[in-house]
Amino acid sequence: MITYSNVPSPYPSIEVNEITFSVTRNLQAALRRLRHKDIERRLWIDQICIDQSNLGERNELVSVMQLIYGFAERVVVWVGEGTSDVHGAVALVKGVAHLFDDPETMLEQAIANFTVLRQWKALNRLLERTWWKRTWTVQEFVLAPHVMSLCGRRVFSLTGLRRLPTVIDRLKSHKEMWPYVGGVSTFGLTTVFASRKALRYDGMNTDSGQLNMVGINSLQLILQVLARYRSREITDPRDKVYALMGLAKDVRDVGVEGLTYSIQADYGKSVAEVYRDTTLFALLSTSSIEILSHCREGQETFASWVPD
Structure with a gap:
């Protein structure tokens, strides 16, 4: 059950199963519009259904978001x-x-x-x-x-x-x-x-x-996906990678000389580590140095060979 607080605040409070936490005003407005007043309605909302403070849960569920969206009866x-x-x-x-x-x-x-x-x-x-x-x-x-x-x-x-x-x-x-x-x-x-x-x-x-079953092999490589949506906005810079993994057909383990490289959601890593690992993955999975063309001058946070 979800209830709402009418106390003026930059971040409104809602109560879900007797647990109170803050949400954005946009989410509060969506909940009010999407609820049915006379019957229950089951919704999956990332901000509510994923415990953002629990790194293990966050890592696990972000890694399977493509399944949640892909098998949903309907996405609003x-x-x-x-x-x-x-x-x-x-x-x-x-x-x-x-x-x-x-x-x-x-x-x-x-x-x-x-x-x-x-x-x-x-x-x-x-x-x-x-x-x-x-x-x-x-x-x-x-x-x-x-x-x-x-x-x-x-x-x-x-x-x-x-x-x-x-x-x-x-x-x-x-x-x-x-x-x-x-x-x-x-x-x-x-x-x-x-x-x-x-x-x-x-x-x-x-x-x-x-x-x-349909068109999964038509998905692009992670490098192409990241380049296509590079300009889109994000709150956590690590989600520039994690939010798009489900659209990349090559996001799987790649073994090179006995070492295994992969892209897996891990919010325990720094932004620099995530971008470095993604660059290594793209280099090794494609046997191409194309990703280096996306590096820019003046990068201060990352190594020169890691695109920001």
């Missing part, structure tokens, strides 16, 4: 609480998605139906929300066979979100639509859908257990 993407302009943004996503079906009349339809500037600004604000920029959100979106995106009370169509980058890119090539779409960034959407496509979930009737 909580983009954040709704605002006055969210309705317009959601309507735009749904409407623009239909333009994808008929590229020849796309411009004509867009000019006729989607030239309300405030809606495009609302959409851009929605796509700039923290969820689209965080590293931990990648696995939950990419690996889940069934995803529902929610902003306040508004539900986003997964098909609409998937089509949005392509449609906007096409509209940007027309000067008539540039004033409306020119400032809309879909980079966050493009990267996660590119990874999701590797598992071939979209457009398929996926069953439980699909993670082990």
Whole structure:
């Protein structure tokens, strides 16, 4: 059972099974929206279900997050609480998605139906929300066979979100639509859908257990995954690696001259140790020095051959 404290605080308190602890305001808002008032609802929420102070539990569960997301009945993407302009943004996503079906009349339809500037600004604000920029959100979106995106009370169509980058890119090539779409960034959407496509979930009737059977060999190498999501935000720098392990097909033990190198979640290690071990893993598992091309000048925390 979860109860809430109404005492004003930077970090609201909730009570779970008679244990009180602090959560972010965003999580508190999500719990209020996702709960059913008349029946129980079972949810997995990392911040609550993993004891962050217990290193052993944290290491163990972070290592199997790909299974938790992959076998979940459904993953709810909580983009954040709704605002006055969210309705317009959601309507735009749904409407623009239909333009994808008929590229020849796309411009004509867009000019006729989607030239309300405030809606495009609302959409851009929605796509700039923290969820689209965080590293931990990648696995939950990419690996889940069934995803529902929610902003306040508004539900986003997964098909609409998937089509949005392509449609906007096409509209940007027309000067008539540039004033409306020119400032809309879909980079966050493009990267996660590119990874999701590797598992071939979209457009398929996926069953439980699909993670082990569909497209797993299409996943990229750890180096490619880290490079793709390098710019995304993270609270703990070690999670630049740990939050993406489930998307890499080569994250397994590699034996070289009697030694075994692997990537395993271990929050007892320093950031420098995690990045060093990841670099060694990439060097040995690929027999390539490509990872060295990601090193940057001016690194003070790590060895010169370890990308920051």
